[in-house]
Amino acid sequence: MMPKPQCSVALLVWRIALVYIVLMLCRAVFYLYNAESIGPLAWSDLGTLLAGALKFDTVSAVYADGAFVLLSLLPLHAREKRWYQRIQFGYYVVVNAVLVVALNLADAIYFRYTQKRITADEIFFADNSNSARLIGKFMLENWWMVLLAGAFTALLAAGYRRRTPVWSPLKGRVYYAANTVILLAAAGLCIAGARGGTTRMTRPITLSNAALYTPDNTKANLILSNPFCLLRTIGSSGGAKTVRYFSDEEADRLFTPVHRPAESARAPLAGRNVVVFIMESMSADHSGYLMPELYADKPIGSFTPFLDSLMREGYCFRQMYANGTRSIQAMPSVLGSIPSFKTPFVLMPQSLGPSRQLPAILRDMGYATAFFCGSERGSMGFGAYARSAGIDLLFSREDYERRHGKGDFDGYWGIWDEPFLQYAGEEFGALPEPFFAALFTISSHHPFYVPKECAGSLPEGYTKIHKSVAYDDRAFRRFFERYRTEEWFRRTLFVFVADHVSSEKFAPESRSYPGNYRIIGFLYTPDGALRGQTDEVVQQLDLMPTVLGLVGGGGTGPYFAFGRDLFNEPERPAWSVSYDDRFHALTHDRIVRFDEHEAATVDREDGTAVAADSLEERFKALIQQYYKHIGQKNYTVQ
Numbered sequence: 241m242m243p244k245p246q247c248s249v250a251l252l253v254w255r256i257a258l259v260y261i262v263l264m265l266c267r268a269v270f271y272l273y274n275a276e277s278i279g280p281l282a283w284s285d286l287g288t289l290l291a292g293a294l295k296f297d298t299v300s301a302v303y304a305d306g307a308f309v310l311l312s313l314l315p316l317h318a319r320e321k322r323w324y325q326r327i328q329f330g331y332y333v334v335v336n337a338v339l340v341v342a343l344n345l346a347d348a349i350y351f352r353y354t355q356k357r358i359t360a361d362e363i364f365f366a367d368n369s370n371s372a373r374l375i376g377k378f379m380l381e382n383w384w385m386v387l388l389a390g391a392f393t394a395l396l397a398a399g400y401r402r403r404t405p406v407w408s409p410l411k412g413r414v415y416y417a418a419n420t421v422i423l424l425a426a427a428g429l430c431i432a433g434a435r436g437g438t439t440r441m442t443r444p445i446t447l448s449n450a451a452l453y454t455p456d457n458t459k460a461n462l463i464l465s466n467p468f469c470l471l472r473t474i475g476s477s478g479g480a481k482t483v484r485y486f487s488d489e490e491a492d493r494l495f496t497p498v499h500r501p502a503e504s505a506r507a508p509l510a511g512r513n514v515v516v517f518i519m520e521s522m523s524a525d526h527s528g529y530l531m532p533e534l535y536a537d538k539p540i541g542s543f544t545p546f547l548d549s550l551m552r553e554g555y556c557f558r559q560m561y562a563n564g565t566r567s568i569q570a571m572p573s574v575l576g577s578i579p580s581f582k583t584p585f586v587l588m589p590q591s592l593g594p595s596r597q598l599p600a601i602l603r604d605m606g607y608a609t610a611f612f613c614g615s616e617r618g619s620m621g622f623g624a625y626a627r628s629a630g631i632d633l634l635f636s637r638e639d640y641e642r643r644h645g646k647g648d649f650d651g652y653w654g655i656w657d658e659p660f661l662q663y664a665g666e667e668f669g670a671l672p673e674p675f676f677a678a679l680f681t682i683s684s685h686h687p688f689y690v691p692k693e694c695a696g697s698l699p700e701g702y703t704k705i706h707k708s709v710a711y712d713d714r715a716f717r718r719f720f721e722r723y724r725t726e727e728w729f730r731r732t733l734f735v736f737v738a739d740h741v742s743s744e745k746f747a748p749e750s751r752s753y754p755g756n757y758r759i760i761g762f763l764y765t766p767d768g769a770l771r772g773q774t775d776e777v778v779q780q781l782d783l784m785p786t787v788l789g790l791v792g793g794g795g796t797g798p799y800f801a802f803g804r805d806l807f808n809e810p811e812r813p814a815w816s817v818s819y820d821d822r823f824h825a826l827t828h829d830r831i832v833r834f835d836e837h838e839a840a841t842v843d844r845e846d847g848t849a850v851a852a853d854s855l856e857e858r859f860k861a862l863i864q865q866y867y868k869h870i871g872q873k874n875y876t877v878q
Contacts, residue, residue, distance in 0.1 A: 343358065526746070
């Protein structure tokens with residue numbers, strides 16, 4: 241029996257409706273996979289959440305299937321031909337399988353690690369030789385997600401009804417005229433859907449519009465969907481616009497990124513070498529010294545016992561916070577005292593402007609400069625950024641393997657941290673003094689592997705990352721054991737700081753702001769010249785000014801930085817600033833939230849509203865200065 245003919249418009253409506261259904265199924269999977277991070281959903285919130293989800297799904301459907309709509313409604317009799325319908329079917333299944341199914345299910349996994357949806361920024365990271373291997377690893381670890389992707393794709397294919405003949409009652413000129421009208425109407429609906437409305441006042445919706453449907457930042461990610469997030473962010477500079485909350489003079493009075501240390505300022509560690517260890521995913525909750533309450537009743541008292549010992553002997557930041565959630569955001573924060581707000585600074589065109597960041601300033605003072613990372617030379621853009629920050633020498637996996645062979649490759653990211661740290665020590669000893677070196681560790685990263693030969697001697701831990709954290713702690717111990725008697729070692733200021741909080745949360749407070757930004761950070765001098773601790777809020781942005789104050793004093797000359805010298809600039813606010821769907825400033829007792837229009841201050845402990853004061857104004861001034869200087873590629877002091 242032949243299938244009953246159906247109107248082409250009715251078929252198109254059904255097929256697009258099926259895309260919406262699959263988008264909602266992907267959203268359900270996203271929530272179930274990330275329920276712990278997103279939190280419970282109240283029945284009273286479901287209506288607004290659904291309304292927001294439908295708006296963003298409409299944009300995703302237009303982005304993915306706009307061309308399919310065009311193919312389906314072109315006023316041509318070719319639509320009734322078998323070959324034409326095969327093209328339509330192939331487009332519908334393949335494009336939606338990639339942009340709707342695969343991308344959104346990948347989002348469910350990706351969100352756990354970065355607390356954000358996949359955007360155009362991630363295209364930057366795909367250009368690595370290990371990308372295919374890592375994708376394969378994720379697919380094996382989440383095989384059930386691959387099966388779901390196959391099931392959802394099969395649903396699209398089965399529900400397409402491709403064997404149903406297309407029928408139209410219209411003939412001749414009426415056929416062409418009517419179908420042209422239908423095509424134009426559909427085009428108008430698609431444009432309105434992509435913009436998020438039909439009025440003249442409607443602007444194309446962006447990721448931040450998700451906050452309109454929930455006051456909870458994390459739940460806003462549940463509303464978003466792809467391909468909207470990916471395609472909407474292509475070409476976004478993230479920092480080119482200008483905002484003005486104050487006059488330039490008033491903004492400079494409230495907050496200025498220009499530092500002018502006095503020529504007479506004391507530099508107690510003048511002439512010391514400087515080594516900055518940027519440690520992958522070293523959350524504060526890995527440390528029994530920083531968070532002893534977590535380990536009081538546990539058989540394992542800390543996964544960073546060696547780093548804990550250095551914190552006791554050095555100068556420890558007990559309340560240290562990252563300025564972002566990704567490694568690429570940490571580099572400019574630590575080495576340039578430049579935050580990454582809406583878009584990672586490294587990915588902005590503005591990052592290519594002239595600057596005097598920490599390596600460049602020290603180089604001008606006679607320091608040799610080097611950057612070490614056990615991954616490939618071009619991996620993650622680290623080396624490129626290091627160059628732009630003023631670093632002359634790059635040491636990577638290729639350099640290590642030329643000297644020590646290829647046996648220490650971890651199979652995913654690069655050289656295991658323990659042998660690479662040993663190699664870095666060899667190169668430190670060969671650098672002319674004084675030298676500046678930054679080293680980015682990689683082994684405490686997903687897939688959280690450790691070398692087979694030491695796996696049995698390391699604690700399993702309470703989360704997936706703990707064993708690899710213990711491995712890195714041992715790697716630092718062995719580095720110190722080997723080089724502590726070297727002359728260059730004795731003359732070095734060591735800076736330890738994590739890039740961001742781990743995706744594997746141990747402390748309950750690490751799952752929400754501000755705990756999900758709290759990291760390990762401290763200074764260490766082998767001769768004990770710098771000892772103590774502070775309970776003030778310290779951020780990654782503070783490290784560059786603090787280091788310059790310790791080793792250069794007023795001899796550094798004026799420089800540009802969004803942080804503060806912890807020992808010499810008490811007049812600057814002790815806070816940590818960041819951005820997710822809005823701007824945040826954290827102090828020891830308050831949190832300021834700012835959406836670029838309205839600011840709100842709450843008590844850090846109980847979340848109650850606090851009366852506005854100068855802190856809000858200084859935070860707005862910081863944001864204005866950020867847009868002004870970064871947008872104009874003006875982050876140097878003339």
